[in-house]
Amino acid sequence: MVLAVVSLVLALTQPRWGYQWEDVHRRGVDIVVALDISNSMRAQDIKPNRLQRAKHEVADLLRMLEGDRIGLVAFAGTAYVQCPLTLDYSAARMFLNAMDMDLLSAQGTALGTAIRKSVQAFGPSGRTSRALVLITDGEDQSGDALEAAQWAAEQGVKIYPIGIGAKIGAPIPLSGPGGGFKKDAQGNVVLTKLDETTLQKIALKTGGTYVRSVTGDLDLEKIYRHNIKQKLEAKEIQTDRRKLWQERFQGFLVLALVFLTAEFLYRERRGTPTFSSR
DSSP states (O other): OHHHHHHHHHHHTOOEEEEEEEEEEEEEOEEEEEEEOSGGGGOOSSSSOHHHHHHHHHHHHHHHOSSOEEEEEEESSSEEEEEEEESOHHHHHHHHHTOOGGGOSSOSOOHHHHHHHHHHHTOSSOOSOEEEEEEEOOOOOSSOHHHHHHHHHHTTEEEEEEEESOTTOEEOBOOSTTOOBOBOTTSOBOEEOOOHHHHHHHHHHHTOOOEEESSSOOOHHHIIIIIIHHHSOOEEEEEEEEEEEEEOHHHHHHHHHHHHHHHHHHHHHHTOOSSOOO
């Protein structure tokens, strides 16, 4: 009886030893978020300002992702990959928090450069499940945004531009202790205005959707769930290997059963009652 009890206790501990390797296939889409960090994104027509609000919305997007890879591109007068495509959303959030207007010395808004750098961030062409979310006030100064968009479409990338800011314009606060607003050569305050026309054409060329942010809500959840996830086919984006440990509790259960049976037969042979009664 003692051996049976010991075997049952060992089975309850769920012992495991020995393992096998199993391939785990991850499916999803690749998403690159290109974020405008030019000086015009300092405008406060959206609180606390255009850039900070956009970063807040992208952080919300990171919490929505379901097995999709994401990358980040920062751009102004030039562009660079802030975060390569990754499934590590915590790392992506850290890189997002570090994005600031001081990261790029070349100011301006070069949408064409941003699009090309973002497409390169996807890696070799051939995948169709690739989406570029382009967040900007749309004041393109490169002059080649539509050509870049056409090239992106040829690489299988759909662009979802999000225009942030007011069409009536807003002044650009100056950094530094002096404060004030940016002025032109004649001393007039410069207003930065949302340019929707170019962004709408970019979306049209690539089969994406243009969204205008009015109150600071970039509607990224709708873009992600109803456009990217529903309209782009999920592909295998990564294969991992994991250990599958072998469960060994079954053997101890068998032993417990054997010992209990042996105990029962032993008591029967000796004529000892298994249960006492009055």
